[in-house]
Amino acid sequence: MSIAKQRRQKDLEAKRAIRQHRPQTAASYKYLLTLAYDGANYGGYAKQKHKNTIQNVLEATLSKYFGTDIKTTEASRTDSKVHALNQKVMFEISQVVAVEKARDQLNELLAKDIIIMDLRPVATEFHCRYDVKNKTYAYTISKYLDPRVINYAWVVKEALNVDKMRLAGRCLVGQHDFRTFKSAKATTDTSVRTVNSIEIEEDDAKVVISINADGFLYNMVRLIVKALVDVGTGRQDVNYVQQLLERRAKPDNLESAPAQGLCLIAINY
Numbered sequence: 495m496s497i498a499k500q501r502r503q504k505d506l507e508a509k510r511a512i513r514q515h516r517p518q519t520a521a522s523y524k525y526l527l528t529l530a531y532d533g534a535n536y537g538g539y540a541k542q543k544h545k546n547t548i549q550n551v552l553e554a555t556l557s558k559y560f561g562t563d564i565k566t567t568e569a570s571r572t573d574s575k576v577h578a579l580n581q582k583v584m585f586e587i588s589q590v591v592a593v594e595k596a597r598d599q600l601n602e603l604l605a606k607d608i609i610i611m612d613l614r615p616v617a618t619e620f621h622c623r624y625d626v627k628n629k630t631y632a633y634t635i636s637k638y639l640d641p642r643v644i645n646y647a648w649v650v651k652e653a654l655n656v657d658k659m660r661l662a663g664r665c666l667v668g669q670h671d672f673r674t675f676k677s678a679k680a681t682t683d684t685s686v687r688t689v690n691s692i693e694i695e696e697d698d699a700k701v702v703i704s705i706n707a708d709g710f711l712y713n714m715v716r717l718i719v720k721a722l723v724d725v726g727t728g729r730q731d732v733n734y735v736q737q738l739l740e741r742r743a744k745p746d747n748l749e750s751a752p753a754q755g756l757c758l759i760a761i762n763y
Contacts, residue, residue, distance in 0.1 A: 522586050525593070526622060527552075527566075528612035529581040534645040534754065535607065538574040539581070548572075548608060552583065555603050559596070560587060569622040569761050570629055573713070577646065578758035580611075584622040591615070628690060628708050630760040633719045633751060635701040647700065648719075648755040654726035656696045659703075662725040663692040665736040666718065674738045675718050676711035677750070685711055694722075701726075704759065716750035723751065 529552070537545035541553065549566060556564035569582035597613040604610070635654070636647035643649075666689050673685035689707045696702075703719055721738055724730040738748065 522588055522618070523590060524584060524586050524616050524618050524620065525591055526612075526614055526616045526620070527583040527585070527610055529583055530579045530609045530611050531577065531581070532607040532645075533572060533575050533577045536574065538576070539568055539570075539572045539578075548581075551605055551608060555600060556585060559600055559603060560589070562587065567622060569626055570710075570758055572756075572758055573753050575645075575753035576756045576758070577754075580760045581758055582622045582626075582761045584616065584620070625763050626709070627762050628706055629710065629758070629762070630704060630706045631710065631715045632702055632704045632757050632759045633715060634755045634757070635703070635719075635723065637699055637701070640699075643700075645754050646757075648752045650701075650723060650727070652727045654696075654701055654723065655728070656694055656701060656726065658732050659701075659722045659726040660692075660694050662732050662735040663694065663703075663718075663722055665739055666692055670739060671742060672711055672714055672739075674741050674744050674748070675714045675721075676744065677713035677717075678744075679712050682711060687711065687714070706760075713750050715756060716753065717744070717748060719751040719755070720749050 529548075531548055533539075533548070535546070536551075537547050539548045541547055541549040549568065553564055553566055556566070564585050564587065566583050566585045570578075572578055572581070591613070593613045593615065597610050600610050600613075634643075634647040636643050636649045637651070637654075639649050639651070669686065669688040671686050676685055687707050687709050689705060691704075691706045693704045694701065695704070703722065705715055705718065718735075721730070721735050725732055725734050738745070
């Protein structure tokens with residue numbers, strides 16, 4: 495278990511201990527949503543006062559449906575314009591929910607670019623963020639300018655050497671300090687993460703980079719993708735990613751790949 499995972503686990507155990515000793519005035523039931531959304535029209539997942547976000551819309555809809563104020567906790571925060579097929583969100587409520595009926599009726603109330611794929615009860619000690627074993631993000635690169643994919647891919651017209659990209663990405667697999675590949679906005683205690691796999695698939699129209707890890711830093715995937723693309727186009731040599739990893743500090747000129755190509759694919763417990 496990584497250092498970050500150990501710290502998150504300790505925090506979770508402390509919160510559980512507090513809850514066990516807290517007097518309860520009413521029964522509380524915990525539910526887990528599996529959410530899919532098109533992030534093109536949203537300022538990210540997390541609730542913000544002056545922005546239209548997924549969490550803003552979701553909590554308002556849940557609160558209206560159940561007739562009480564509902565607060566949610568997400569497994570992974572996605573940035574503005576980023577999409578998800580398998581986001582996990584939990585909430586607690588003092589009533590038993592008929593999950594299939596509620597799922598269908600909530601989907602009628604929600605915006606059409608946000609869909610509840612699944613709704614189920616979970617144990618009170620379950621935590622959708624701290625109990626995560628691994629997550630998968632996929633990044634799509636389009637080879638052609640196409641209005642049908644402009645909100646879902648980064649258009650790179652230059653030819654990409656995918657074999658070199660695969661070779662360059664091998665050094666990232668395993669447990670490393672990924673501080674080079676994090677935004678200045680990252681607030682986590684540690685930048686150590688374990689990448690389980692990096693897969694790069696190509697067809698006639700696109701290249702898809704899929705990364706599975708025990709956790710991700712803010713902008714980590716998009717920074718990795720940009721570095722791999724720089725190798726694929728020949729702007730950098732095949733050792734570039736390894737050199738970035740060894741720097742242990744993000745260079746000022748290292749940019750992120752555009753947000754719209756990123757999608758949260760899976761969260762596993």
